[in-house]
Amino acid sequence: MDRRELAGFLRGRRERITPADVGLPAGPRRRTPGLRREEVAQLAFISTEYYTRLEQARGPRPSREVLAGLARALRLSDAERDHLHHLAGAPSGSPAGPSREVPLSILDLLRRLPHTAAIVLSATYEVIAWNGLAAALLEDFSPLPRRERNLLRRAYLAPPSRERPLYDPFDAEAFARAAARRLRAAASRCPDDGEVATLVGDLLSGSAEFARLWAAHDVHPEPTLLKTVNHPLIGPITLNCTFLDIPDQDQQIVLYTVEPGSPAEQALRLLSVIGTQRMDIPG
CATH class of the missing domain: 3.30.450.180 (Beta-Lactamase)
Known part of the structure; x- marks a missing residue:
């Protein structure tokens, strides 16, 4: 797992997505481009604290379910999804059990x-x-x-x-x-x-x-x-x-x-x- 590269990749993809892209109101006082960390966490169904640790390069290795949620929240392409799994040190193949990834x-x-x-x-x-x-x-x-x-x-x-x-x-x-x-x-x-x-x-x-x-x-x-x-x-x-x-x-x-x-x-x-x-x- 490459924590530093993973953190930069997540931050870069978060900053390129607007609230309108994911059906969220822009709201006032948005000082940085893209989504807030808590908004990505909400869309990925993980805690804000956990997502923040990933962006700060100090989080544990994400599970397959967490990676699927992040890919969905950040609107990743197939190539970007594979890259996300590579950075996290996790295979991107299909899980053997029931899917938890919602289209x-x-x-x-x-x-x-x-x-x-x-x-x-x-x-x-x-x-x-x-x-x-x-x-x-x-x-x-x-x-x-x-x-x-x-x-x-x-x-x-x-x-x-x-x-x-x-x-x-x-x-x-x-x-x-x-x-x-x-x-x-x-x-x-x-x-x-x-x-x-x-x-x-x-x-x-x-x-x-x-x-x-x-x-x-x-x-x-x-x-x-x-x-x-x-x-x-x-x-x-x-x-x-x-x-x-x-x-x-x-x-x-x-x-x-x-x-x-x-x-x-x-x-x-x-x-x-x-x-x-x-x-x-x-x-």
């Missing part, structure tokens, strides 16, 4: 859906991308470690006293069944992937219900067309739920929409204004 076109789509909450799930039900309305509706995934972004772990292994469940009790069971079936299909496609094996092992040992579903060998998820999110500020919101496959990546886009003119539409509009701020904390 740039899909990320652009998420940003262009201001009135639709949208997330992207990997084959193992890890939330790997989301837009602002999804963060306001479900949860701000950005500060969570990867393990806590996995919806299967949340469904089967999270303690029942969670302060903010992702789904209400009426559809949690249906979601858990569908996710377990999709994971079995993913495990058959990636039999040698360590992360998939660890996830399955943790779920089998930690949840009798998951073990029962796993033993059934079902791989066709049940359709789930409605979700009810019990938001702590707005209350219950029932939404239409649409799954769109990204076949080349073995990923899914989940779109949460509402009927025009419904109370749920008013709730989503309010959430788009509130964002992820906590209004339930006394000042």
Whole structure:
């Protein structure tokens, strides 16, 4: 790993991209050209501190997932992507396990859906991308470690006293069944992937219900067309739920929409204004 060259390459590519190129507002008092470090970190789904250390030539060797996120955030060409991997001392070949690299076109789509909450799930039900309305509706995934972004772990292994469940009790069971079936299909496609094996092992040992579903060998998820999110500020919101496959990546886009003119539409509009701020904390 060539830390000094990697730092210069990242800094140079960051400075050549404008906020408009990635759908961000320019804002006032932008003293340097290009994106800010925290903006690149946000687009790459890594911490600002970690990215800063990379630009200062004192960070650890980036993982394949981090490099994919940086290449996506910095709009690198294929040649630049290969160069990034070379500087980081990491092979640029395709990973053996489920892909966590979200296509740039899909990320652009998420940003262009201001009135639709949208997330992207990997084959193992890890939330790997989301837009602002999804963060306001479900949860701000950005500060969570990867393990806590996995919806299967949340469904089967999270303690029942969670302060903010992702789904209400009426559809949690249906979601858990569908996710377990999709994971079995993913495990058959990636039999040698360590992360998939660890996830399955943790779920089998930690949840009798998951073990029962796993033993059934079902791989066709049940359709789930409605979700009810019990938001702590707005209350219950029932939404239409649409799954769109990204076949080349073995990923899914989940779109949460509402009927025009419904109370749920008013709730989503309010959430788009509130964002992820906590209004339930006394000042």
